[in-house]
């Protein structure tokens with residue numbers, strides 16, 4: 001099946017590379033006897049990967065022949081290695097999940113050691129990835145994670161559908177319980193293997209819009225089954241909980257978090273769950289948002305709600321409550337010029353800073369709205385000083401073409417993580433300065449080590465053989481693991497790694513696919529919504545251009561476009577919504593001024609005439625037109641660039657991608673023309689280059705003949721170039 005192996009293909013290395021490998025290895029020593037240990041899995045992975053790459057099958061051994069480990073790959077924890085008589089003096093400090101690799105040619109052996117069993121598995125993958133990329137020179141490295149929280153969220157419903165999932169049905173659930181059809185276990189194990197290979201250590205297995213039935217005895221058994229399958233890969237599972245479970249499932253009169261019977265109910269059900277899943281990651285909660293029940297329904301604070309779960313989890317170990325900050329009131333009056341959904345997270349959570357228990361982590365979407373193509377980094381990260389925080393990315397492409405478009409997100413998220421809040425506060429009383437760049441704030445290696453910060457994403461793989469619904473979308477899955485481990489990594493290097501592992505070592509393939517990925521987000525932004533305009537989508541499906549809807553959605557406060565001007569004044573000026581004031585003062589100042597506001601966010605923060613001149617000398621409207629043409633042209637070129645790779649990639653995967661790029665090239669033209677026509681109609685300012693209305697490169701459906709089809713009038717008119 002296309003894509004099932006993801007980046008774990010281990011395609012045979014070319015002969016010259018194989019011959020250059022300087023060691024003559026004969027076996028793998030696995031320093032752990034338990035078949036459920038990640039060390040055991042690491043041994044098997046090394047055996048499988050090495051054989052595929054190098055053509056040599058190494059024997060697995062669980063004991064040492066000699067103290068020098070010659071001719072072998074030794075895999076295990078540093079502790080087990082020391083116990084077996086190994087010399088650990090050269091191994092640098094390792095954190096939990098960290099690893100050390102040393103392929104020592106003189107000593108004729110390779111060491112792959114982890115601080116814990118999970119780290120050993122990560123090291124095994126790292127070693128194989130190095131070989132798979134054609135590098136057979138000496139490896140001597142160690143690596144530690146930025147943070148212990150590296151979780152994916154699956155928005156899987158128990159009926160088998162996936163909210164905002166674009167790759168088939170849930171691999172876990174069907175008809176209200178665990179899937180039991182053929183292939184289920186294999187898929188879950190393979191998913192865990194992919195996660196482990198990019199050092200992801202947690203997976204939340206049901207939708208944030210959770211129903212209470214995840215906690216029935218039958219589903220607890222299902223959770224046990226999933227956890228048992230994923231545990232050998234070092235992946236722990238967590239679940240999303242519904243706040244009203246005590247009343248809906250438990251039959252109590254209320255789900256008030258301060259009610260003693262409710263507290264008892266959560267304590268008991270949590271204990272029961274731990275019997276099934278002793279290493280439960282914890283709970284995720286979406287409370288008081290978009291129709292989900294939460295503590296405020298009972299007149300309690302969000303902190304009281306979060307702490308209810310925290311205290312139920314606390315006696316059982318290190319379970320966390322991932323409490324989502326995606327709380328907003330959809331009923332606020334959109335005609336109120338101060339109403340701004342952007343402000344909601346800070347408004348709700350800032351006053352609660354310091355009120356959360358130690359095992360509560362507030363899970364914050366990377367931007368203040370909702371996974372748009374461009375947003376400023378959420379100001380909440382700079383407002384919570386005494387609260388654990390995790391960032392929430394979304395690697396399924398809800399607002400970015402839903403995996404029919406190729407949009408590689410690592411460059412976007414690099415920018416988000418590099419954002420500097422320039423918050424030169426005085427630290428928090430211990431004399432140490434607070435870090436001010438988001439990636440430093442989220443790092444556990446900053447001076448503020450007491451806190452527990454980290455990384456999550458909405459991944460939404462499904463049972464499609466490609467996992468993400470598009471071969472190229474796997475680059476996003478891959479990059480999440482890399483960025484969560486080391487947020488300073490260069491997105492291009494991540495892309496190159498993924499391309500080599502997925503499509504092989506041919507330089508032309510590497511160059512073409514890497515360039516394509518690296519330009520993809522900017523191209524998509526160009527034809528969908530540049531300058532911070534965002535959300536010109538169909539507001540229900542979040543797919544396909546529908547600017548007229550975006551225009552009126554929420555009372556028109558989305559893009560605020562009229563006949564003469566466009567954009568949302570979110571400055572701290574009297575005319576603005578005041579959103580910019582949620583940032584530390586230097587950042588507020590930067591966003592408030594049209595001169596210093598980054599132009600890619602200009603219309604996010606400012607309402608300006610279409611004729612306002614940008615730094616490149618163009619008017620806003622001309623730049624808007626041009627960006628739509630540029631974006632669509634980029635995708636159009638991809639089609640020929642990809643065609644030139646025919647023969648360098650196997651036909652099945654080549655054709656698969658070619659088909660989707662052609663589709664995207666066509667859809668980009670639709671986006672381009674719909675949006676340009678819409679703005680042209682609003683402001684009646686002509687495109688300097690006379691393209692708008694002429695729809696270059698377009699073949700009209702109404703000019704074609706197709707049996708069984710007839711042409712119809714379209715409304716609004718921008719949905720079809722000729723109105724038909």
Ligand code: BDP
Pocket residue numbers: 163164208209286290326370371398
């Ligand atoms: C929005 C999605 C919606 C999710 C919500 C959330 O459209 O389906 O339930 O986010 O994050 O982006 O809770």
